[in-house]
Every structure is written in structure tokens, then in C-alpha cells.
Amino acid sequence: MKHRPRRVRGLRLKLALAGIVAGTVLFGSGALPDTASTASAAEQEYRRGPAPTLASLQAEKGPFAYKTATVPSQSGFGGGTIYYPTDTSQGTFGAVAIAPGFTESQSAVAWFGSKLASNGFVVFTINVKNTWLDQPDYRGLQLLSALDYLTKNSVVRDQIDPNRLAVAGHSMGGGGALSAANARPSIQAAVPLTPWHTDKTWENLRVPTLIVGAENDGIASVSRHAEPLYESLTSAPERAYLELNDAGHMVSNSYNTTIGQYTLAWLKRYVDNDTRYEQFLCPPPSASTLISEYRSSCPGS
Ligand code: 9J3
Numbered sequence: 156m157k158h159r160p161r162r163v164r165g166l167r168l169k170l171a172l173a174g175i176v177a178g179t180v181l182f183g184s185g186a187l188p189d190t191a192s193t194a195s196a197a198e199q200e201y202r203r204g205p206a207p208t209l210a211s212l213q214a215e216k217g218p219f220a221y222k223t224a225t226v227p228s229q230s231g232f233g234g235g236t237i238y239y240p241t242d243t244s245q246g247t248f249g250a251v252a253i254a255p256g257f258t259e260s261q262s263a264v265a266w267f268g269s270k271l272a273s274n275g276f277v278v279f280t281i282n283v284k285n286t287w288l289d290q291p292d293y294r295g296l297q298l299l300s301a302l303d304y305l306t307k308n309s310v311v312r313d314q315i316d317p318n319r320l321a322v323a324g325h326s327m328g329g330g331g332a333l334s335a336a337n338a339r340p341s342i343q344a345a346v347p348l349t350p351w352h353t354d355k356t357w358e359n360l361r362v363p364t365l366i367v368g369a370e371n372d373g374i375a376s377v378s379r380h381a382e383p384l385y386e387s388l389t390s391a392p393e394r395a396y397l398e399l400n401d402a403g404h405m406v407s408n409s410y411n412t413t414i415g416q417y418t419l420a421w422l423k424r425y426v427d428n429d430t431r432y433e434q435f436l437c438p439p440p441s442a443s444t445l446i447s448e449y450r451s452s453c454p455g456s
């Protein structure tokens with residue numbers, strides 16, 4: 156739905172706090188610490204791949220070669236497919252677990268495997284235990300179980316940074332991604348895709364979250380799901396709402412350039428702390444033939 160852009164909330168407070176922190180650092184020590192280069196070292200530590208361009212974000216595949224590994228059904232989730240970069244020369248990668256929606260299998264989110272693994276993430280597309288029955292919160296528990304499997308038991312466990320994890324999912328799986336992020340604040344990013352959840356109170360969720368909505372969604376209408384879910388994220392350190400123009404509920408089930416572009420930028424920015432991607436998120440895009448609406452906390456970082 157189209158709305159007036161919303162005011163950035165909390166920006167003034169964040170600037171004030173930043174000033175207090177900077178002041179404490181400056182006045183609290185004899186020698187001036189080089190905070191700028193410290194920050195950029197931390198940012199650069201997790202950078203993977205070359206500097207991004209709009210074309211590289213929109214490309215179906217990135218620069219990393221990748222392989223897949225099949226995982227059979229486990230006690231905590233219904234198995235799935237791990238897509239992982241084969242390059243072991245650059246240290247660990249961040250990882251994202253992605254759940255499908257009601258009636259769906261991992262095939263509904265499979266394209267994120269190649270898109271994101273080829274850009275330097277370990278991706279775990281999962282099946283849920285009972286694709287018809289499992290409610291969003293249970294899908295969320297299964298996402299957490301899948302992340303634990305990835306970092307503790309999987310064939311690529313040593314290639315994953317357990318502190319750089321993310322969750323995503325379609326519809327009830329997107330509701331599950333909210334639930335997982337809410338339960339585990341150490342998760343670095345969440346990307347619910349045309350999410351569906353009966354609970355619209357996510358005021359305690361503290362994970363940077365990008366919600367993708369589809370303007371003409373007839374199953375999880377944006378006015379009843381994506382938009383109120385986004386608006387409830389008042390404690391998320393960063394949040395964005397990307398609404399795809401003229402799109403339906405299944406828009407994320409096959410390759411979509413705009414969803415791929417923003418999902419990749421969001422994960423790079425918040426899982427890898429890669430500020431080279433900030434320019435593709437902030438300032439926010441204007442409405443276009445592709446994007447009916449965009450809300451965000453920009454500039455918040
Ligand atoms: O996962 C989804 O596609 C949610 C859709 C839905 O309408 O669930 C109602 C039972």
C-alpha cells in the first residue's frame with residue numbers, strides 16, 4: 156500500500172548517544188585513540204568479495220564458486236541443502252538459514268542458495284518437519300535448530316563464523332524468521348519474505364530486519380502482515396520494508412532481481428558489517444515501477 160514516508164524514529168537519540176560515546180572516548184584517555192581506523196579494521200575483517208556495484212548486486216550469481224551438500228531430516232528440522240563457497244583462503248563466512256512457507260518445500264527458497272553462496276555466504280535452505288501443519292513459531296525453532304546444525308555438525312562447520320548468522324523465510328517461514336530472531340538476539344540479520352504471522356507485536360526483536368512485502372499479496376496482505384509486522388519492530392537497530400510493485404504472495408519463490416539485490420545488500424551490511432553495501436540501502440530508494448513503497452530507519456548507521 157502507498158503511504159506517506161514515515162519519519163525516522165530515534166535518529167536524534169542515536170546521534171546524541173554517539174556524541175556521548177565519542178566524547179567519553181576523546182576525554183577519557185590521554186592519547187587520542189584512532190577510532191576511525193579501529194572501526195574500519197572491524198568492518199574490513201568480514202568483507203568477502205570485491206567492491207559491489209549495482210550490476211553485481213543484481214547479477215544472478217556472484218564471484219564465489221560454491222558446492223552443495225544434502226542434509227537428511229533431523230530431530231529439530233526437516234533437513235535441507237547447504238550451499239557453501241569453496242574458497243577456504245579468506246577465513247570464515249557468515250551463514251543464513253531459510254525456511255519455506257505453508258505447503259512448501261525448500262524448493263520455494265532454493266534460488267537464494269546460489270545467489271547468496273556465490274556472494275560469500277553459507278546458505279541453508281531447509282524443509283520443515285510437517286509442511287502443512289507447522290506454524291510460524293515452530294518454523295522459527297527449526298531455523299534455530301538448522302543454524303545450530305550448521306555451526307556444530309555440518310560438513311562446513313569450520314568454515315562458518317558462529318557469530319555471523321542470519322535467518323530468512325517465505326510466508327509462514329518469514330513469520331518463523333521473525334520468531335527466530337526474536338528468540339535469539341545474537342542473530343545478525345533477518346529477512347522475512349512476504350511474511351505471515353498472527354502475532355503483530357515484535358517490539359522486543361533486536362535484530363536488523365528487512366521485511367519484503369508484495370503489494371498485491373492476496374494470501375498475506377501487506378496491510379495485515381508485512382506492514383504491521385514492520386511497524387512493530389521498534390527496537391530493531393535497523394529495519395527496512397521493501398514493497399514490490401504489483402507483486403503477489405509467490406514473488407519470492409523464483410528469482411527476483413530486486414529481492415536478490417536488497418537481500419544481498421542487507422546480509423552483507425549486517426552479517427559481514429560490510430559498509431561498502433550501505434550505499435545500496437541508504438538513502439532509501441524512491442517508489443518506481445519495481446518498488447511501490449519503501450520504509451526504513453535510514454540513516455541509522
Ligand atoms: O506460508 C504461507 O504461505 C502462509 C499462508 C497462509 O495463508 O496460511 C494460512 C493457513
Ligand code: ZN
Nearest residue numbers: 156157398448
Ligand atoms: Zn504499502
